[in-house]
Amino acid sequence: MKPASLLLLFLFVCFSYVFAFIPHRTLLRNNLSKDCLTNKELWFNQTLDHYSPYDHREFRQRYYEFLDYFRSPDGPIFLVIGGEEPCIGIPNDYNADSLNAKWNRTGVENPWFVFGGSYAGALSAWFRLKFPHLTCGSLASSAVVHAIQDNTKFDQQVGESAGPECKAVLQETTQLIETKLATNGKALRATFNADDLVFDGDFLDYMADAAATAIQYGYADILCNPMVEAKKAGMDLVDAYAKYVKEFYVVFFSVNVKGYDREYLKNTTIDDDSYYRSWWFQVCTEVANFQVAPSNDSIRSSKIDTK
16 A cells, blocks of 8 residues: 655765674665665755854755655655665655755645664664654664663674574684684685785774674574584684685675775775775764674684774
8 A cells, every 4th residue: 555645765874884783885785776766866065064153064965855655745754864875765855944945835844754773773863852843753773872882792692693503613713713814814814805904903803794794684594504514524614704705795795895904994085985984984983882802702803802
């Protein structure tokens, strides 16, 4: 049944990388490209700093809107905030004033309902709390509303979700990786097609993400089954893990290995991969929730910390 009144709006805010979750980078982009209600880009001038009365700089804000079922003029408006990934489609706008001004309407008060997931879920919840007079509700899915400096519980949850057998194998694999990294790091990096990750911390973070991402997004079997079987068969666990990383993690999640390279992230050139850097900037200056290793029983390397 088609909704009687609907305006879908998708706010494009480009962030990425490590938080209290692992953004799946282009997985969302790949899915959206198949099922877009619209992919027509719209733009308006957005204030760069809403908190400074002296800074009048602006930037071009991209959004999408879907109006097919909207009940004019006072129908409800659904604002979907995109907070972690490049946005290629599905509707969006920024606020009621800009929409009403565009339609040359005054005195119209549409009910706004805000949606968001993960970091965007936090934005959705905060928006509702901050502006209850502008919104009628908020759906904040997996909203990370409480910032944590060292989020050790993330790794603990990964281990619990993986199950005891898979967890033990992954822990052993991490130990083997640490040993090989210390004795012949160049060869180990080549095994994972990660030659550019010359800093051990960057490489170990890449190794940790590869496992945690599968667990978090419902692909534990694809990671755990071959790893457990490799253990039972007496095979090289590092080679088995490298096979998973190269054939599934990188391919399915469209991972750019360079996004883990701290030197690459220092590059201020604006391109398709700039969201890697912008997300890290926000994490380091505002959000935290660093996925560091707990003091014991960790899957990820104990060398992954905030030092």
